Amino acid sequence: MLPSLRAQLIADIIRMRGNSVIEFDLSADSVQTLAMPGGLHRSEGIGYSASGNIIAIATSDTNAVFLFRRRADGQFETTPYWSISGPESRLAYPHDVSFASSGDHEFLAVAQRGGSIAIYQKGVANENYGPEPIFEICGPKTRLQYSDGVAFVPPDNDHIAACNLQTGRISFYRKTSSSPLCFDLQPVFELRHRSLSDPDGLGFSRCGQWLAVANHGNHSVSIFRRRHRDKLEYGPRPVTVIKDPGLRHPHSVAFTPETNHLVVTNSGANYFSVYAPTKGFFNMCWLQSPIAQKIVGPDALFQTVNARNKMEGGPKGLAIHLNSLAICSPEHGVKIYSYRARNPELNSPADHSTRT
Secondary structure (H helix, E strand, O other): OOHHHHHHHHHHHHHHHHHOEEEEEOOOOOOEEEOOOOOOOOEEEEEEOOOOOEEEEEEOOOOEEEEEEEOOOOOEOOOOOEEEOOHHHOOOOEEEEEEEEEOOEEEEEEEEOOOEEEEEEEOOOOOOEOOOOOEEEEOHHHOOOOOOOEEEOOOOOOEEEEEEOOOOEEEEEEEEEEOOEEEOOOOOEEEOOOOOOOEEEEEEOOOOOEEEEEEOOOOEEEEEEEOOOOOOOEOOOOOEEEOOOOOOOEEEEEEOOOOOOEEEEEOOOOEEEEEOEEEOOOOEEEOOOOOEEEEOOOHHHHHHHHHHOOOOOOOOEEEEEOOEEEEEEOOOEEEEEEEEEEOOOOOOOOOOOOOO
16 A cells, blocks of 8 residues: 555544544433343343334343333333243244334344244234244254344345354345245355354344444454345455454444444453444445443453353343444343444445445
């Protein structure tokens, strides 16, 4: 790179670091904490419904998904109004959740470490999901092994993406029918790249143009761009691989909807980190150092858990809706934060432009 171009790039990054801001309201009456019923539930994955009025939490060890409902005052009820569990749910180590709307129906997908994705439909007369799945992506054709993360692919929600922890791939499954709901059992596309290492969580930008993957194995995050509007392909190379030394077994990732800041939880550290997007020479990319880090709980508790297992003790599941950010972990249950973000250097938050 020419010295003048290198200097300009450094100047752009410094300017972006100064102008790109995310602020969290950490006052006692702003951060809401929700506890799981009983003490045996390990909170691993979390998701907001499309309206933001329901939160679902996957609890791995007890094979259950709990749903909490928002009250009229904007806070969430402190006890779940519904749960998906028991033999008819067919849940086995649920690890992540994802909501989607399609026509008049709302769905909840649950990734299970055994290699299965169960999809539940919201009731017509109530807000209950299940009690049994209406469709399952499972079996040898799916090539799913240790499917830790799941997400419907925006903006059309006509595909489901899943992390394949064992093979280090992201598998995409195409919806073939809306009524009844059906998906191809064989992936229509598999994302592979040497930067992917034990992919534990994934998240899409609101427009679906950007895909971030939390690499649990090598303490990094890979960010890919969708190559075409009408064809589902990401990559083949990441636009950014974040190798921040502060990343410790990253577990989940999520983009802020208005500014595309990337939030990453660290199951091996007592904080979540926020990375700002910036315009590079040829594409958007993300900075290597966080513009914010937020401690989640008492350090003594984290140290006690982390001393036994260096991959545990920190925040795990992550979900964002509008200006609310929710994280979950076995140690802290659920914490919901309010935040404000701005990024004046970028154009519209969705940035729908895609190469064809």
